[in-house]
Amino acid sequence: MGTRSRDNKTARRVTARRLGVLLGTLGLTAPLTVAIGGAAEAAPACTTRTGPYQREAETFLGRVADGEQSPADCKAIQDFQTSHRITPNIGFAGPLTWAAMRDEIARRNPNADGKCPVNKGRVACVDLTHQLSWIQDGKAVKFGPVPVRTGRAGYETRTGSKKIYWRSVNHWSTIYKVRMPYAQFFDGGQAFHAIEGSVWSPPGSHGCVNMRIGDAKSYWSLLGNGDNVFVYGRKPGT
Incomplete structure (x- = not known):
């Protein structure tokens, strides 16, 4: 050589x-x-262990939901873990894997549980549990769902039925000294607005519903003063 x-x-x-x-x-x-x-x-070796969410994972992946791990089940779960950067990606159907699968289910049909009201006409829904928001009219989803970042522990985004009462396209927070583009306030200083950083960054906002710039612009064009907002669930860690 x-x-x-x-x-x-x-x-x-x-x-x-x-x-x-x-x-x-x-x-x-x-x-x-x-x-x-x-x-x-x-790839890492596939585990033979049956996870606590084995049956749920099998159902999600379209496999026979017998609740027992098999080599084919493990490979399917491992592929999902790898594509979603879940570690260790050994095909074990644990809580983190099932949480990611639940989020995917929520994105496909965000109001599958019927918790956001369908009898209010146009409403901006905020699901704190899954950190998702969307705009629906009756049962029809008009925009989204999109990822959001809601209030951190001690500054939780308040739940319940609200209405947008004030909008400020180039808002500046005098409290936190930050820009709040496309701000739409719905509850005592809490608002939808864009942020410059990542909506996935911890620990969360001071109560506002943070959005990516493109999503906040879409919300600005689709909503107005008097439109309904409904916030429900509980953000993990709060």
Whole structure:
């Protein structure tokens, strides 16, 4: 074997190690296989253990819901975990995996549980449990659902039936000294509004319903003063 070939293999091993360190630092896992100019690395071994949410996971994945782990069940659960960056991705149907599956169900039919009223005409629904919001008219979803960030512990977004009472397109918070673009207030200073950072960043807002800029603009165009808002559920950790 020539010197150049040995050097190339050494470089590939170093690159793979660096990628592993980077993913670990970010709290992520590599995909099922990682190929860096050579042979792919195998996925983690699939577990034979039956998880506490085995039957629910099987139902979600369209498999026979017998509540017993099988190699095919494990592979299907593992693929879901890998695509959603759930660790460890070993095919165990635990609470985190089932929570992610529930969120997917909620996104497909956000008002499946009927908790947001369908007899108020147009209403902006806020599901604190799943950190989702959407606009519906009767039973028809007109926009969303979209991810939101609601109040942190001690600053919880208040639940119940509300109405939008004031709107400010370029609002500035004199309390927290931050921009609140496309602010639509519905409950004593709590409002829908865009934020510059990520809506997935912890620990949460000071009570407002934070949104991505595009979603906040859509809410601005679809809602107005007097429109209904309904907030329900409980944000995890509050």
